[in-house]
Amino acid sequence: MTKSFADDNRLHEATARIRRFLDHDRPDTPCLVIDLPTVRDRFTAIREALPRVAVFYAVKANPAPEVVELLAAEGSCFDVASPAEIDLCLARGAAPGAISYSNPIKKARDIAYAFGRGVRLFVSDSEQDVRAVAEHAPGSSVLLRIVVESRGSTYPFGKKFGCAPEMAADLLRLAAELGLAPLGVAFHAGSQQLDPTGWDGAIADAAEVVLKLRAEGLPVTTLNLGGGLPAAYLERPPAPAEYGAAITAAIERHFGDFTPRVMIEPGRAVVAESGLIRSEVVLVAKKSYTDEQRWVFLDVGRYGGLAETEGEAIAYPLETSRDGGPTGPVVIAGPTCDADDVLYQHTVYELPLDLRAGDFVDLLRAGAYTASYSSVAFNGFPPLATHCVR
């Protein structure tokens, strides 16, 4: 239980495996390379930190077929957002019963499709969706997502998802009336949640709903902790064990005598640290004779997979093919003609003074929320390719 989210030796080995692949195969840049042993390692660390919790991998974080296949073989369940993600999981070895259709925004025909493929677990946050699940996936289990205050998260979730706890309680009662199994309550504590106690308030709110409905005789059993487990970027979060301890303590504190079934939907924490994006320096330039910092333009940018650099929210560790000598401050930007395609101009990065066009810049811990975000063809640049090493 001493594994951290950034176990340096293991990450060093993973980076070495990835670089051997890059040196040998020399794929076109930019590209994302996933180290599959690291995916297994991170998944195992989370499972060990939360031993009685069912882990549903959030496929959206990285839908590479090899990643899904590995996790299915490891016994992971899957949190999916769409029919295409259901098809992917089933094709790569997941059982329909191991899938949660956790997107509360679903077309009726997509619910029907999921049901036809054997999916029987849905997350809702509205009357319309509960009624649609009852009609198109009769008899299925449903979790109601509540809106929570998220503190300590790099990406607080606002109000897009979830409903007020009293509405969730009513909708669980409605679900039961409509012949669905009112399974329990879900929430999301915010992505890249750096505070292990960041789940506490939401667990309290969820417990209140669950215990109230159980007192009424409704067989509500389950708490879905959602996503939010972090990855190590430039900043290093506490170890999975600390999250496990804080979450376990919060559940015991707020649920009292009743022991709920618990599920969690990590994405970033499973795959981020497994991935390295290799980019090539396209241009190093100053804008005037008095500029103190250089602009470094890479062949990957905000529209080529680095969407999470919006607002400089995620700061990837960088390594270059010229590391070792003196460095200086830089602004880092992508290759498109879009003025917003600037990665870092406020976050302080220093890169080698002799960095030049054709050199490599590797973005570490870039396995989550990158390749699948990339634009289909903005400015004529192709989407980020993914390669996997074993």
Added chain:
Amino acid sequence: MTKSFADDNRLHEATARIRRFLDHDRPDTPCLVIDLPTVRDRFTAIREALPRVAVFYAVKANPAPEVVELLAAEGSCFDVASPAEIDLCLARGAAPGAISYSNPIKKARDIAYAFGRGVRLFVSDSEQDVRAVAEHAPGSSVLLRIVVESRGSTYPFGKKFGCAPEMAADLLRLAAELGLAPLGVAFHAGSQQLDPTGWDGAIADAAEVVLKLRAEGLPVTTLNLGGGLPAAYLERPPAPAEYGAAITAAIERHFGDFTPRVMIEPGRAVVAESGLIRSEVVLVAKKSYTDEQRWVFLDVGRYGGLAETEGEAIAYPLETSRDGGPTGPVVIAGPTCDADDVLYQHTVYELPLDLRAGDFVDLLRAGAYTASYSSVAFNGFPPLATHCVR
């Protein structure tokens, strides 16, 4: 010369043509439909407003092959950002001499590729790029982009592109020494530039460089006005003729006796008004019993082509299949599990009170910077499809 950017009769006819196509063909939603006659109409209006200016369509705004083909047939030139855009233009009827490789961020091998395909006009803003053009596209023409203050623009360009005017002058001298044709000066006044006088300061800066170098005997002849011509969204900009008059006057004022060759690179102004995105309502919900506004979730969002709703910068006019009855305030969001996939929560939109799942919401004037931005597969949703009507 009285055509406005939002000629209501023509736009009404265009929308009717698009809806006939949608009613008849019933393509899957979401999708973008481009009305090609409107593209021709907008291109013509710009050419008439700036009769002595060479129009280079910015392919990145909408790279649909039918759009490029139509514009090539109309005699447009093309501003491209990548080798793929060069291939597209050549395949759709553009001559190599009608192409400007206007992205100042270019790999050496991409310059060589462009040269091999016959491209002889490049825009640079750095010594490295000028030297790379000289080496890999010998004898070509080069424009140096200067950085400008952009006021009045919805998307000011910041400092990503361009260099200080004195550096641009030095690089034009260097270009001549290296055997390139030092053609002139380029700039960008900021995208969706709502002020017709917004080009004035940049034209003054460019004129100073051009006239100084001509006095030295360098055969600098050309002014590239870049992009920035606006489209009509919720707000309506002045007519093209006003832009033409303001720009023409600024050129005469700042260049004096010398009459430069002039080029312009509109993208948005050519294609935005030609496009309609048809989306389907996935969910209408309230988050609590006291909420005054509804949340309307569409099957298109920020990662499905509506990237320009970031910061609510672009506000598309909306029409629904239930328009006519009473309306109420809404928050509008996309279909992914991403909390940032919210389109409008500060911009005031009212939609019909009886709007429900399965209804259509059409986003008007959505022909620019939409389909090519969309994610390849975020959350498992496919990229936005484009259809064209004639």
